[in-house]
Amino acid sequence: MPHLHDRAAAQESVFARMSRLAAQRGAVNLGQGFPSAPPPAFLLDAARGALGRADQYAPPAGLPALRDALGADLGVDGADVTVTCGATEALHLVALALLGPGDEALMLEPVFDVYLPQVALAGARGVTVPMTLDPARGWQFDLGALAAAVTPRTRALLLNSPFNPTGTVFTDEELAGIVALARRHDLWIVSDEVYDELYFGARPTPLRTLAPERTFTVGSAGKRLEATGWRVGWIAAPPGLTPGVLGLRQITSFCAPAPLQAAVAAALPVARAAGFYEELRQGYAGRMQRLAAGLRELGAAVFEPRGTYFLTALHPSWTAETLVQEAGVAVIPGEAFYAQQAAPAGLTRWAFCKSDAEIDLALTRLRAS
Structure with missing residues (x-):
């Protein structure tokens, strides 16, 4: 019998695994980052209205109404926007468009788990640069x-701000240094900004505003609008480069679900005008403090994020396996975000995009374990 290619040996992701274990054991799932709350009513109403009128194929680039809405929201030309099946596909398309055999892409570690495999699927090599945990x-x-890791083979910088899992938001000074580095070595910048509206403090500066000629911005309606299963993402490309992305887009998933695209197009201006993102941030900030305080009481060192809906913690006797099996609380192990360096001992990532009741139950179970 013929054999599957080696790339088909990929293992179940840790996020799927921890959610599966949580369901099997009745654990509180603070691992995979999906919100407990339903999407906002204005988004659901828009989706209901779209059913029956936007049910056929959308153009591979996305519905014009959504491209225009994203252009207005992001401050770019809608013609430079490509709608994708979630941010994961967006990152895959950008990797295919920018990288090939012999190329290298630099990224920071801890690193989100899809970055390295997607670079490898493009035939290139991902190189991680470690962040330190003080x-x-x-x-x-x-x-x-980061600068020291650049080689003649480096073609792109792949960055995430706000940063999953660390919660880091790059300062304007750091961003200026990143842009200067990219221009000095003529590198592309891939800026994963799926958490662009989930920040605590000053609004993050989008990299595209500092280096529009070389920055591909990736975004996600799922993170903004608490609808992670809708799989509506996007790429905002440098001016004039979208046709190259579309040539690949039409042979991946062809188009994102048309009714959900129409719903997001209608919802984006409402979310902005109604202050939805401000309310979302306030709610998350309160739940983050609730979880952080409880973990500190249990002896963990907690590192509060400046963005995303995750916090990281260190505890000498906690592992993700023992927490889900013995305490009934699912989290993500720190080593899931490390491939080329060792993870700090006792590192775990906790999602606080859950209800107060779920967070309280998790803390109660931890105290009893």
């Missing part, structure tokens, strides 16, 4: 280390 100052980014 007990007093939290996660630290070293621009000098």
Whole structure:
């Protein structure tokens, strides 16, 4: 019998695995990052209205109404926007468009789990640059280390701000240094900004505003609008480069679900005008503090994020396996975000996009374990 290609040996992702274990054991799922709350009513109403009128194929680039709405929201030309089946497909398409055999892409570690495999599928090599975890100052980014990792084969920088899992938001000074590095070596920038509306403090500066000629921005309606299963993402490309992305887009999933695209197009201006994102951030900030305080009471060192809906924690006797099996609480192990360096001992990632009741139940179970 013929054999599957080696790439088909990929293992079940840790996020799917922990959610499966949580369901099997009745655990509180603070692992995989999907919200407990339903999407906002204005989004659901828009989806109901779209059913029956936007049910056939959309153009591979996306419904014009959604491209225009995203252009207005992001401050770009809608012609430079491509709608995708979630941000994961967006990142895959950008990797295919920018990278090939012999190329390298630099990214920071801890690293979101799809980045390295997607670079490899493009035939290129992912190179990680470690962030450090200082007990007093939290996660630290070293621009000098990133610069030192550039080689003649480096073609792109793949960055995530707000950063999953660390919660880091790059400062304007750090962003200026990143842009100067990219221009000095003529590198593309892939900026994963799926958590662009989930921040605590000053609004993150989008990299595309500093280097529009070389930045591909990836975004997600699922993160913004609490509808992660809808799989509506996007790419905002440098001016004039979208046709190259579309040539690949039409042979992947062809188009994202048309009714959900129509719903997101209608919902984006409402979310902005109604202050939905401000309310979302306030709610998440309160739940983040609730979870952080409880974990600290249990002896964990907690590193509060400046963005995303995740926090990281260190506890010498906690592992993700023992927590789900013995305490009935599912989290993501720190080693899931490490491929080329060792994870800090006792590191775990906790999702606080859950209800107060779920967070309280998780803390009660941890205290009893």
